[in-house]
Every structure is written in structure tokens, then in C-alpha cells.
Amino acid sequence: MRNFERFLRENKNLKPPVNIEKIIESLWVSLDFRETGKIDWICAEFEWQWHIVVKNTMPKVRQRFTLAHELKHFLEQENAYAIEWEDGHKIEVEANQFVFASCSEAI
Secondary structure, three states, rough: OOOHHHHHHHHOOOOOOOHHHHHHHOOOOOOEEEOOOOOOOOEEEEEEEEEEEEEEOHHHHHHHHHHHHHHHHHHOOHHHHOOOOHHHHHHHHHHHHHHHHHHHHOO
16 A cells, blocks of 8 residues: 555646556556457566566557556555455455546546
């Protein structure tokens, strides 16, 4: 939560729609659009670097939604594998709310 709160303080002048890709890259997160087979996106830490990979054939609106959603998870440093479903559902709802707050005019 500290990362998310710090991000909000440092970017308090941002107004939607924001440039999600630019924000992600400014946080030193590797961002890539490519063919991913059956998986639509991946957000994971690998070799001390966070990566977000999004399927390049998804519609642009869906890509933007996914990027904002995963950005929220990254900012909160959540570990989805360690979360019980009840808490996990709440976290997913909060990430979706972040999407609509940050991308409202573009979606």
C-alpha cells in the first residue's frame, strides 16, 4: 500500500485519461506487447525486474484496461498466490476501480 500512496502523492496532478504505458515505464517495469498464446497477459517479477506482457492481438481498449489493472497490483506489491479468495476478490475489485478512475475518458 505504501507504493500506491506514494505514487498518488507524487502524481497528484494527473487527470484521466492518463498515459498508462508512460507511467508503467517510469516505474522501471518492463512492458511488452507480443503474441502470448492462450494467455492474455502476464505480470510477474523475474530476476529482480517486474514485467508486464500483454497479448498484442487484444483490442487496444482491453490492453489499456489490463495495463491499468496490473499497474494497481504492482503499486500495491500484491502476491496473488498468498491471498485467500475472499481477500483476492476484494483486491481484484479495487484494481478494476483503479482502471476506471485512471482511464475513464478513454474506455
